[in-house]
Amino acid sequence: MENRSYVSEEEFLSEYDGTRFEKPSVAVDLLIFTIEDNKLKVLMVKRNNYPFRGCLSLPGVFVNINETLDEAAKRALRQKAGIENIYLEQLYTWGDIDRDPRMRIISVSYLALVPKIKIQSHEQTADSAGLISLDEISDEKNQIAFDHRKIISYARERIKNKVEYTNIAFEFLPQEFTLPELQIVYEILLGKKLYKANFRKKAASLIMPTDRMTTGDAHRPSRYYTLRKNGDE
Amino acid sequence: MENRSYVSEEEFLSEYDGTRFEKPSVAVDLLIFTIEDNKLKVLMVKRNNYPFRGCLSLPGVFVNINETLDEAAKRALRQKAGIENIYLEQLYTWGDIDRDPRMRIISVSYLALVPKIKIQSHEQTADSAGLISLDEISDEKNQIAFDHRKIISYARERIKNKVEYTNIAFEFLPQEFTLPELQIVYEILLGKKLYKANFRKKAASLIMPTDRMTTGDAHRPSRYYTLRKNGDE
């Protein structure tokens, strides 16, 4: 009886092309976004090897033969930024031939969103990692390694779009937040000011009030809310 | 002076991990969607080798070392379906370890949309290709190779979403079409009936009337339209 028996690689490849294949390398690159000082920032590392020595680049790892892409992304998140359990989604796969001058590397990029608090304590994990504002990255005077400027700009667009039809904005905040805080996050991500009253009406269906309030400010206190999960009434 | 000098692979890899890497293979798989007999269908080929002999699978090729992912996708489109110059976008990259029982293969999937007319003449290109309706693919009685059922279902969702905020529906139609035809395409892609009057009001801003009308039908004739491109008034 025929079960899924092994077929040699040679035989297998001939099914497709009849030629040998030189394989590209596969890496995973991370786009770890957070909001600091009311600015959207990306975690980048300074390269201390060629090529692009001294330039900023996205943190990444090679994909091991025995780990999935998602696992590789999570490992990179742990090893390069010391973060776990945050929003993570596959973004796009970059396959230009000369994107790395040394060899052919296909990069599967992952988008990670994280509240600033979670990232603080791990700042000096691997290499010299740091949060870079998107303004600095757009600035042509700053050297960015590989095609990473393009990748970041792609990620920025994805965020802007997804804010409109998902709740990713909440990923930038701690579990409890005030509505003014939430509004600022939306304004940063969308890149425009919003009307307070309208924003609150729309947000109302997404959130649940807590009984905690801000204290100590020289103005009316603000209530803390949490994101309403599916199933909460 | 230091320019981007060559660094041995060994040395290069050590920067990341310090271990040797066994590389996965990288393939491109195509999801070629079209509408036939008022049903959404995908182009699939019947496998005549192990594994999954006799099962339906998505057409795909390995990525050559000297071609980009987009180029590989276009080549697959040409070689496996004989189609060119159609809507093509990268969908998602699948990297589970055992998605192929023979060896580690990472698959970059591409979504292609095509009007039925363009595909007709090339029906019997490579292998035994054929258009399979999504109902048949969901049917657990039909054997689908690899993780391709999951991939198709992911693509189906992407189409449903993108119909809402892009003009991809037009990719399923020839250059000239009637509004009833366009409405049917939208209904199939969205999976629900639409109100004619409302649909037409919304479509009005996207289309340009021609002076051609349908003829020969035992009812009022229908005007042909074209998609309004950016720049058309």
Next chain:
DNA sequence: CAAATAGTGTCTTTGAGACACTATCGT
């Protein structure tokens, strides 16, 4: 004229947008 499909007019409801107002803190 009957059957069939193409195409239109209009009312209702919903939500986005804009603006003016009130509320509550610390000093």
Next chain:
DNA sequence: ACGATAGTGTCTCAAAGACACTATTTG
């Protein structure tokens, strides 16, 4: 009382949804 920020009420306008109507062809 004042400055500052939190929070609300309400009007307008545009789009989505629902339904009833008219129009034009063939046989």
